[in-house]
Amino acid sequence: xxxxxxxxxxxxxxxxxxxxxxxxxxxxxxxxxxxxxxxxxxxxxxxxxxxxxxxxxxxxxxxxxxxxxxxxxxxxxxxxxxxxxxxxxxxxxxxxxxxxxxxxxxxxxxxxxxxxxxxxxxxxxxxxxxxxxx
Amino acid sequence: xxxxxxxxxxxxxxxxxxxxxxxxxxxxxxxxxxxxxxxxxxxxxxxxxxxxxxxxxxxxxxxxxxxxxxxxxxxxxxxxxxxxxxxxxxxxxxxxxxxxxxxxxxxxxxxxxxxxxxxxxxxxxxxxxxxxxxxxxxxxxxxxxxxxxxxxxxxxxxxxxxxxxxxxxxxxxxxxxxxxxxxxxxxxxxxxxxxxxxxxxxxxxxxxxxxxxxxxxxxxxxx
Ligand code: HEM
Numbered sequence: 001x002x003x004x005x006x007x008x009x010x011x012x013x014x015x016x017x018x019x020x021x022x023x024x025x026x027x028x029x030x031x032x033x034x035x036x037x038x039x040x041x042x043x044x045x046x047x048x049x050x051x052x053x054x055x056x057x058x059x060x061x062x063x064x065x066x067x068x069x070x071x072x073x074x075x076x077x078x079x080x081x082x083x084x085x086x087x088x089x090x091x092x093x094x095x096x097x098x099x100x101x102x103x104x105x106x107x108x109x110x111x112x113x114x115x116x117x118x119x120x121x122x123x124x125x126x127x128x129x130x131x132x133x134x
Numbered sequence: 135x136x137x138x139x140x141x142x143x144x145x146x147x148x149x150x151x152x153x154x155x156x157x158x159x160x161x162x163x164x165x166x167x168x169x170x171x172x173x174x175x176x177x178x179x180x181x182x183x184x185x186x187x188x189x190x191x192x193x194x195x196x197x198x199x200x201x202x203x204x205x206x207x208x209x210x211x212x213x214x215x216x217x218x219x220x221x222x223x224x225x226x227x228x229x230x231x232x233x234x235x236x237x238x239x240x241x242x243x244x245x246x247x248x249x250x251x252x253x254x255x256x257x258x259x260x261x262x263x264x265x266x267x268x269x270x271x272x273x274x275x276x277x278x279x280x281x282x283x284x285x286x287x288x289x290x291x292x293x294x295x296x297x298x299x300x301x302x303x304x305x306x307x308x309x310x311x312x313x314x315x316x317x318x319x320x321x322x323x324x325x326x327x328x329x330x331x332x333x334x335x336x337x338x339x340x341x342x343x344x345x346x347x348x349x350x351x352x353x354x355x356x357x
Contacts, residue, residue, distance in 0.1 A: 008160070008161055009156070009158070020180070020183050023183055024187065031225035036221075036224050048284070053288050054273050056270055085296075086299060095246070095259060103249070104248065104252060105249075105356060106247065107357070113247065
């Protein structure tokens with residue numbers, strides 16, 4: 001796999017440095033144009049509307065709104081929390097132990113690719129669901 | 135001159151013995167062929183850069199921030215309005231945080247689709263998921279610190295949801311709040327977790343993560 005190729009330093013690292021400067025520059029630019037916000041001081045007696053969690057938690061929030069079915073004695077809300085927080089994270093950790101196929105070529109692992117695309121689509125769907133449906 | 139300095143240091147530290155194998159190892163051609171570099175392999179590095187920016191800007195914020203309900207909001211307002219460059223530093227901290235989460239997610243997606251979690255790299259995937267959870271925990275604890283309406287109520291909802299996990303949930307909720315409600319204990323422990331516990335844990339795991347990448351080399355061609 002590594003018969004030939006350019007050496008890590010300085011050739012490759014130089015390319016990385018260019019990307020790093022671009023990233024840092026975009027962060028500085030965004031920070032100058034859109035400064036961080038600061039709303040009114042916290043008031044435990046007055047709930048503002050609407051309140052959203054950070055965007056990377058929205059899929060959990062959206063899933064909780066989506067899942068409205070009790071399963072036997074288990075309440076819908078509990079199901080929603082267990083599936084989107086516990087079950088999903090466990091599934092992520094277990095990926096290498098579920099997928100025992102050692103093939104790395106994208107075209108030769110269609111099931112893994114389809115499952116990956118479905119997962120991303122689902123996370124995006126519940127993220128949007130979390131924002132749109134009040 | 136630089137060369138002499140390098141040799142002087144090297145004679146005393148044998149630095150080159152450790153540094154040169156890293157520096158000289160060839161990058162596989164599907165990552166970079168010398169003309170074009172595949173950008174999906176940069177995402178881990180971008181996440182790391184964001185972390186460094188967060189540590190540096192965080193140190194400056196910590197010089198002014200006060201983690202008590204009476205003073206937190208006022209100290210953030212002071213940073214935004216009176217400290218020279220304060221608003222910029224805080225905004226960079228916030229943008230770098232969002233950028234880091236996005237980079238980590240995309241990095242995870244790249245590792246998944248290139249099949250880089252397969253043997254012998256399973257352990258590094260598991261460490262990676264923990265890194266991802268730590269990154270989101272940074273976001274969750276940091277969100278409360280300004281102690282404004284959004285901070286207070288988003289955290290309230292977050293803790294309510296967490297408390298809904300069967301069996302352990304109520305205890306985790308209590309542990310997060312440092313009691314029965316969101317108050318001074320919550321704020322000071324979120325601050326401790328955000329600025330001491332999480333950064334140290336992340337740094338340690340990142341060390342292992344990078345070491346394993348070095349041991350395995352980057353994964354093979356995926357197309
Ligand atoms: C704080 C977050 C993280 C940082 C800073 C980080 C950094 C890096 C870096 C710099 C590399 C070298 C190659 C590359 O950049 O693509 C790498 C490789 C790797 N990372 Fe991460 N990573 C993080 C989170 C994760 C996550 C969330 C996962 C997966 C769940 C993961 C799994 C892996 C694996 C399996 C490799 C080896 C890839 C290969 O050999 O092709 N990492 N990481």
